[in-house]
Amino acid sequence: MNSNQLSKRLETVASFIRPAKTFADIGSDHAYLPCYAVKKGIVTRAVAGEVVEGPFQSAKRQVASVGLSAHIDVRKGSGLAVLKAGEVECITIAGMGGPLIASILKEGADKLSGVKKLVLQPNIAAHSVRTWLNSNGWIIEDEAILEEDGQLYEVISSVLGAGKKLTEKELYFGPYLMNSQNEAFRLKWQRELTQIDQVLTQLSSAKDSEGAARKKQEIIKKRQWIKDVMNDENTERS
Numbered sequence: 001m002n003s004n005q006l007s008k009r010l011e012t013v014a015s016f017i018r019p020a021k022t023f024a025d026i027g028s029d030h031a032y033l034p035c036y037a038v039k040k041g042i043v044t045r046a047v048a049g050e051v052v053e054g055p056f057q058s059a060k061r062q063v064a065s066v067g068l069s070a071h072i073d074v075r076k077g078s079g080l081a082v083l084k085a086g087e088v089e090c091i092t093i094a095g096m097g098g099p100l101i102a103s104i105l106k107e108g109a110d111k112l113s114g115v116k117k118l119v120l121q122p123n124i125a126a127h128s129v130r131t132w133l134n135s136n137g138w139i140i141e142d143e144a145i146l147e148e149d150g151q152l153y154e155v156i157s158s159v160l161g162a163g164k165k166l167t168e169k170e171l172y173f174g175p176y177l178m179n180s181q182n183e184a185f186r187l188k189w190q191r192e193l194t195q196i197d198q199v200l201t202q203l204s205s206a207k208d209s210e211g212a213a214r215k216k217q218e219i220i221k222k223r224q225w226i227k228d229v230m231n232d233e234n235t236e237r238s
């Protein structure tokens with residue numbers, strides 16, 4: 001992967017940035033995404049934000065090495081603190097856990113004025129990102145799920161505006177993903193079912209306690225949701 005050739009995961013994130021002409025990539029690491037987006041003419045300007053010194057230096061080197069320092073500002077800082085309000089039309093946050101992405105958005109709420117689009121790629125617990133979006137005036141306008149190197153990645157594209165309240169299941173599975181149910185979606189939730197079954201087996205041999213019983217109830221509920229959504233008899237637990 002480099003700034004000419006992104007991973008399928010980051011290319012999918014990039015594909016959702018339009019029509020924004022400016023964006024900030026928070027947690028940019030190597031800054032491949034902003035370099036790619038400027039080179040491809042997707043945007044004219046970008047900010048690469050990074051909180052850790054090593055990746056921050058690597059982002060600066062990368063941007064300089066492809067001659068894009070006039071178009072991409074590499075800034076060191078946590079979350080949206082690197083931005084001025086109204087500076088960019090779109091924000092991307094990719095390759096972090098869902099709860100961390102949600103907390104970056106929550107803590108940086110004052111920097112979101114002027115931002116029209118959020119493209120978010122949580123590595124785990126995507127429902128926490130959808131929940132934040134749905135409770136804070138953002139509409140999920142599209143989603144993608146893809147497999148790369150054996151991993152499954154979800155990408156959520158959202159725009160500012162008042163939308164309908166999503167159901168618990170839509171927040172958990174993704175309103176678009178659960179409707180289209182592509183191969184990657186089915187693989188993700190088949191894997192999840194296998195894990196759930198392993199946990200249930202462990203819990204069945206664990207000592208009874210109120211905590212274990214509550215956890216078991218919660219997991220059984222999620223298991224039923226997955227079966228309902230996939231509507232697949234092959235997922236029956238014997």
Ligand SMILES: C[S@@+](CC[C@H](N)C(=O)[O-])C[C@H]1O[C@@H](n2cnc3c(N)ncnc32)[C@H](O)[C@@H]1O
Nearest residue numbers: 026027028029050051052055077078079094095
């Ligand atoms: C796994 S990397 C993902 C890099 C790139 N976005 C991608 O998707 O390939 C996560 C990056 O986010 C950075 N990061 C974590 N928390 C951050 C925060 N609060 N603000 C800015 N960057 C953060 C880490 O230092 C790391 O470089």
